[in-house]
Amino acid sequence: MPDRPLVDGFRGLVVDLDGVVYRGPDPVAHAADALDAAVADGLQVMYATNNAGRPADAVVEHLAELGVHTNADHVVTSAQAGAALLAEQLDPGSTVLAIGGPGVAIALRQAGLDPVSPQDRIDDPAVAGRVVAVLQGYGTELSWSDLKEAAYAVAAGATWMATNVDLTIPTERGIAPGNGSAVQAVGNAVQREPQVAGKPHPPLYLMCAERAGGEVTSMLAIGDRLDTDIEGANAAGMQSLHVLTGVDGLVALASADEQLRPTYLVLDLRALREPYAGVEVAVSGRAGQASEGSEGNEDGQDSVDGQDSVDGDDVVAVCGDARATVSGRGDDATLVVDGGAVVERARAAVAATWAARDDGRVGIPLPAPMLEALDALDPR
Secondary structure (H helix, E strand, O other), rough: OOOEEEEOOOEEEEEEOEEOOOOEEEEEEEEOHHHHHHHHOOOEEEEOOOOOOOOOOHHHHHHHOOOOOHHHHEEEHHHHHHHHHHHHHOOOEEEEEEOOOOOHHHHHHOOOOOOEOHHHHHOOHHHHEEEEEEEEEEOOOOOOOHHHHHHHHOOOOEEEEEEOOOEEEEEEEEEEEOHHHHHHHHHHHHHOEEEEOOOOOOOOHHHHHHHHHHOOOEEEEOOOOOOOOHHHHHHHHOOEEEEEOOOOOHHHHHHHHHHOEEEEEEHHHHHHOEOOOOEEEEEEEEEEEEOOOOOOOOOOOOOOEEOOOOOOOEEEEEEEOEEEEEEEHHHHEOOOOOOOOOOHHHHHHHHHHHHHOOOOOOOOOOOOOHHHHHHOOOOO
């Protein structure tokens, strides 16, 4: 196991909010202390959110209530990313129809553009004639009238930018339609697809790296959702850390295709200041390989941890004192994990499953015995 902390060598962090810093109204255990410690250690900690409706200042106030200390310069919203992309494509001061919450119009002004509301476009034909782009984001007061004005503007030739295309959004009362559902409604009317700024697309991550003053490769993205946080980081060329405090657990991780797989896997954010135990993998019939930041064996043997220990039809992954073995193929394949700490067992199980999948031994959905084993290992 290496002696240096996991974050050693990174310039900064790009941190998702819901599921990483808080869950609904409640703070995630250890997150605030870990993030404040990262700042004290000199890391640039950027907070990235797909929620376009809330201005950065509102996000800062919310984080302060949870004990996380930051400022608006360290918060990047999908509205800001979308506005920045439009500013690159339009003349300064261009008129843009702002669809969504207050954060959308604020981001447009900050980018040097002139936001107008759907009602402005309805009330004044001259305003309607000046609109050259639409920035569509989430808003709790969004109406069908707003969506109609967006569709009319796009159909008339306006550049269409969606802050994000998340179909759903978690709320205190349950799952509600997200911005992606509203974007689909406009798309159905105009038969076009928008440009997209938020996760899982790269612009939000690139903007975070730029504000932090570092290269994309010097930043570590942290998230709890594979199809937004991790996929977005991978698309941007940024290393990623999946934390088991939110949406996706071990079954989702083990079932993930390559573009959804994180670089690192941890239980909570205390792991940022701890050494990281990587995984060594061996597949019967070919040489071992590395997973999750570790170095695999290079001797061309079916071995892990220096031992010729892989049976004829097994995949073995070792993390610290944990050992995960996938035996068999197809629907009869099994996963057995022995020894080690909880997080070591989780990493070994996921790595062994990935290797078995990549070698064609198991498919998706995973065999029932493997799903049961992964569910039993999930610490959430």
